[in-house]
């Protein structure tokens with residue numbers, strides 16, 4: 001089993017990346033192979049609807065999206081960790097989602113498992129709507145969405161280190177992968 005952990009936060013070492021690190025340790029200790037892709041240290045430009053991907057096998061833009069697509073293609077599971085920005089994913093993650101139009105050609109992610117983990121400041125601040133956006137992307141890619149054997153996935157409120165309820169919701173996702 002290979003799991004890819006993607007963080008959509010522009011901030012290094014903060015809540016999303018703390019949750020990614022916690023997940024990496026948990027999964028690796030259970031024998032799972034884990035790769036991470038942290039958007040805080042990557043360059044993934046916007047899709048500009050040039051339609052190059054419609055008549056070619058890749059994207060016209062040669063940036064870190066290529067690394068993401070290689071990792072995604074070789075993984076069995078993809079988990080997206082996103083801060084909540086105005087009730088939705090970050091712009092950085094949305095840019096990656098849009099660039100992934102090229103992966104729908106032949107449905108390259110079809111059948112892979114996916115889950116979302118939303119990290120926000122307020123309990124009612126939009127974690128679930130953020131998870132919705134992640135789930136929609138996965139469904140449009142032909143992936144199979146999993147929750148946390150309770151509700152919709154991981155929902156974590158600042159700060160990751162102290163939100164025990166949030167950590168349990170993340171563990172509900174991770175425990176299905178071991």
Ligand SMILES: Cc1cc2nc3c(=O)[nH]c(=O)nc-3n(C[C@H](O)[C@H](O)[C@H](O)COP(=O)(O)O)c2cc1C
Nearest residue numbers: 009014015016083084085086087119120121122125
């Ligand atoms: C532009 C912006 C918009 C935000 N919008 C929301 C929001 O709608 N709801 C919420 O609960 N938190 C919101 N937050 C707070 C972040 O989602 C929260 O602090 C999150 O844990 C940050 O993740 P990070 O530490 O991985 O960057 C917002 C933060 C920023 C910078």
